[in-house]
Amino acid sequence: MSIMNLLGGIDSESTTNRRGAIARGGQLAAAAVPAGLAAFARRGFAASTSAATPTIVEVLNFALTLEYLEARYYIMGVDSGVISGRDSRIFTTIRDHEIEHREFLIGVLQSLGATPVSEPTFDFTAGGAFAPFSNYDTFKLLSQAFEDTGVRAYKGQLPNVQSNDTVLTAAATIHSVEGRHAAEVRRLRGEKGWIPFEDPLAPGAVHAVYDGEGNLVQLGVNVGAFEGAQAGTEAFDEPLTMAQVLAIASPFIVG
Amino acid sequence: MKLDNAGDAANRVLPPGFAATGDRRQFLKWSGAAAVLLAACDSAPTDSSPATPVFGAAKGGVSDGAAAVTINLSNDVGILNFAYALEQLEAAFYTMVVANQFKGGGTEEALVFSDIRKHEVIHREFFKAALGAAAIPKLSFDFSSINFRARGDVLGVALAFEELGVSAYNGAAQFISNTDYLVIAGKIVSVEARHASTIADLFRPNGKSFAPRAFDLARGFNEVLAIADPYIATAVTLTNVPS
Numbered sequence: 001m002s003i004m005n006l007l008g009g010i011d012s013e014s015t016t017n018r019r020g021a022i023a024r025g026g027q028l029a030a031a032a033v034p035a036g037l038a039a040f041a042r043r044g045f046a047a048s049t050s051a052a053t054p055t056i057v058e059v060l061n062f063a064l065t066l067e068y069l070e071a072r073y074y075i076m077g078v079d080s081g082v083i084s085g086r087d088s089r090i091f092t093t094i095r096d097h098e099i100e101h102r103e104f105l106i107g108v109l110q111s112l113g114a115t116p117v118s119e120p121t122f123d124f125t126a127g128g129a130f131a132p133f134s135n136y137d138t139f140k141l142l143s144q145a146f147e148d149t150g151v152r153a154y155k156g157q158l159p160n161v162q163s164n165d166t167v168l169t170a171a172a173t174i175h176s177v178e179g180r181h182a183a184e185v186r187r188l189r190g191e192k193g194w195i196p197f198e199d200p201l202a203p204g205a206v207h208a209v210y211d212g213e214g215n216l217v218q219l220g221v222n223v224g225a226f227e228g229a230q231a232g233t234e235a236f237d238e239p240l241t242m243a244q245v246l247a248i249a250s251p252f253i254v255g
Numbered sequence: 256m257k258l259d260n261a262g263d264a265a266n267r268v269l270p271p272g273f274a275a276t277g278d279r280r281q282f283l284k285w286s287g288a289a290a291v292l293l294a295a296c297d298s299a300p301t302d303s304s305p306a307t308p309v310f311g312a313a314k315g316g317v318s319d320g321a322a323a324v325t326i327n328l329s330n331d332v333g334i335l336n337f338a339y340a341l342e343q344l345e346a347a348f349y350t351m352v353v354a355n356q357f358k359g360g361g362t363e364e365a366l367v368f369s370d371i372r373k374h375e376v377i378h379r380e381f382f383k384a385a386l387g388a389a390a391i392p393k394l395s396f397d398f399s400s401i402n403f404r405a406r407g408d409v410l411g412v413a414l415a416f417e418e419l420g421v422s423a424y425n426g427a428a429q430f431i432s433n434t435d436y437l438v439i440a441g442k443i444v445s446v447e448a449r450h451a452s453t454i455a456d457l458f459r460p461n462g463k464s465f466a467p468r469a470f471d472l473a474r475g476f477n478e479v480l481a482i483a484d485p486y487i488a489t490a491v492t493l494t495n496v497p498s
Binding site (some may be wrong): 086087088089090092093094096097100101104151155158159162165168169170172173174175176177178179180181182183184187192193194218219220221223226227228231232234235236237238239 | 363366367370373374376377378380381384385421424425426428429434435436437438439441442443444445446447448449450451452453456461462463465466468469470471472473
């Protein structure tokens with residue numbers, strides 16, 4: 001199964017399932033959202049459907065879960081030996097950054113008197129669909145998906161931490177580093193470092209990781225009018241909501 | 256050209272702490288107790304410069320833009336104009352790069368510079384259109400210190416400008432009031448970070464330069480303008496600089 005089928009398919013399927021679950025009373029199916037995610041996932045989905053704004057702590061725990069995922073992915077990837085020699089420094093660099101982000105967010109949550117969520121159990125095969133730790137191409141593919149999702153996830157939460165200058169600035173300085181990671185991994189895969197209108201993982205298809213990246217209207221300005229539509233989409237990265245991010249991440253989180 | 260000989264242009268505009276030896280400092284700044292981190296973070300984007308410094312005054316150079324510009328940073332319009340000024344700088348620089356394509360960069364580099372020029376022109380035109388009558392005029396630039404035929408000069412300055420852009424947007428974020436504008440800044444800064452990553456990796460392909468630290472810098476307005484100043488011929492005055 002290809003990632004575009006998986007992520008694209010799961011996006012639409014799980015969105016449908018969760019809409020149904022929310023409609024039935026706000027309870028998410030246990031299988032869809034594991035324990036580690038459940039606490040803020042409910043809030044996340046609630047926020048996306050009721051316009052309630054997640055708290056700073058909820059945003060930080062959401063970000064922490066993504067950093068747990070990324071850090072564990074690169075720790076396992078580097079340990080597995082799947083990474084070809086000349087690229088190993090790139091992925092140890094990224095791994096070390098994700099570990100720093102993880103530890104930083106834990107520290108911030110504790111400093112706020114909040115309890116950091118614990119690390120979920122991950123299945124980076126997504127139920128057997130992928131073999132990232134024995135197939136290097138797959139490893140890089142999932143890495144790109146995680147990094148571009150990370151950029152979009154942080155971007156989507158900037159408004160929700162705008163009230164706290166310190167957290168906002170910290171989130172912004174992590175957000176741009178995720179953008180650096182994404183560009184490097186994309187280029188390793190022969191892609192451009194930026195996201196063109198065309199789906200970079202599956203030309204012609206739309207799926208969850210890049211859903212909405214084709215937007216050409218920014219503050220009412222058609223940014224495709226200046227240097228063409230493709231460059232117009234490349235010049236602006238688009239945010240994802242918490243719910244969209246959770247739909248992408250959920251297949252890799254088992255408990 | 257050997258890469259090792261190519262850093263001079265970058266060093267002219269890179270502030271202390273940017274070079275590889277600065278990684279450790281940045282790491283230490285972020286790796287202590289959370290309270291310390293938060294305090295450090297709080298103070299990171301502040302400026303200690305005089306309230307109304309004048310940059311770019313009395314310099315020769317390109318004169319197709321305004322002689323003097325004042326940017327009032329007391330509100331979002333001023334902050335967007337500050338971003339507009341930076342995007343003008345980047346767009347003008349990459350237009351020169353593409354018009355004077357250096358040799359020896361290979362296929363990807365030519366495509367990268369072509370793409371980045373488009374992105375920065377789009378950012379510039381976007382701000383101009385969004386600001387409308389509130390936009391500052393066109394600025395003049397002075398790139399006479401850059402040898403556009405020298406790959407190392409171009410990559411070094413490009414990297415410095417991209418790093419500057421990333422740190423400027425990150426530093427400005429906390430002073431933006433309108434949430435839509437904050438999101439726009441977020442949409443642009445990650446693209447600038449993608450540029451920085453790509454340029455850095457082309458410049459020094461060592462598996463580390465693309466992301467030299469786990470947390471990017473967040474610079475204050477005066478600091479940003481002081482770094483850009485050698486290339487701006489227009490006299491730019493900042494007023495009501497927030498900190």
